[in-house]
Amino acid sequence: MVNIIKKLLVSLFIIVAFVIYTSFKNENQQEIAVLPPPKNNQIIPAVPTTTSTREPVTSAPVSASTPTPAPTKPVNNGQYKDGSYTGPAADAFYGNIQVQAVISGGKITAVNFLQYPNDRETSIMINTQAMPYLQQEAIQAQSGNVNIVSGATDTSRAFIESLNSALTQAK
């Protein structure tokens, strides 16, 4: 009898711990606010930043295998059509991101993360907070007048030039 109660208590503890863990994980994911722009903006039309993704999020845990069904609310007075929309997987610099936006009553009621980077310690640290929006390009020279130049401290310029010249002479 005592053994059965013990077993029950242990399994109850594991279940409770798991529920707390999942809801905690879920909350972390919902913290993610700013999204990189989807490559095809017809799939997710202009996902609003910070505020709107936070307050109306549904309580169901987020998972790639169980996408939230499209809610059927009668009134639509917002700018979006109701339903669930999945964006393409986009390279977010530190890994791929794929989101699903759920529109209900014309408004975004949830943004689910189907993919997000979590393979490294640092990525996890970044993911638990709002995700920034980053862009990339190959550098190229921009010409034009400037008043000042920002660069790494360059006291050794003269030294390097002098050394180079010395080395040239040494050849």
Add this chain to the structure above:
Amino acid sequence: MKQTRLIMGMPVTVEIVDKNVHPDSIEKVFDYFQYVDGKFSTYKNTSEITKINLGEIKKKDWSPDMKKIFKLSAETKKQTNGYFNIEQAGFFDPSGIVKGWAILNAAELLKKMGYKNYYVEAGGDIQVSGKNNKNQYWRIGIRNPFNRYQNVKIVSLKNRGIATSGTYIRGQHVYNPYLPKQSITDVVSLTIIGPNVYEADRYATAAFAMGKNGIAFIGKIKGLEGYMIDNKGQATFTGGFNNYVVHKNENN
């Protein structure tokens, strides 16, 4: 009026474009940098920081500015998840925070003297105020880390600060406190624009130590924008950075 002097082992430049610049004003700014150097230079045997590192001054006898810098360093360490750390093997080197702090204080000196249009630059980190002599906001070039005679971006700043951390000139001068023996090779240059040069400088130092993740860290902080260049010449930049960039047709 524009003058440059070598202080703290780097060129310090002050330019004031207001009318009726008093000839002593820029001198007072240079004097201030000399004062800071005398207190915080780890290369000087007589500096307060050297004496602290040698255990010659008790904490209760530290100068108010020294206490202030240690307080700001502790604050920054916390805000950057430990990536900003002035302590290395029991020795303190606060140069990663002193520079931006000193530039900002120097700019405040000019403000108190009544000037409105000026900049203070030390070793590539800059605080600007007002406009240049063409009545534009100050134009700052971000140096190409692979070619020092070229800029990769030109930004226009209104009462802001900008700082660049890099490996390309002095060699490795920032390290990752979590992996002190591993050199930071991915990122060659990281430029931060902030509400002032103190913020820009301390976050540039900390984010540079984070390697490629540094730019994402900057992107999360309100009021900061960053432009990172990796060793392959690829740039990654924050969402609002382009708002500062001078468009090609606005040049000159």
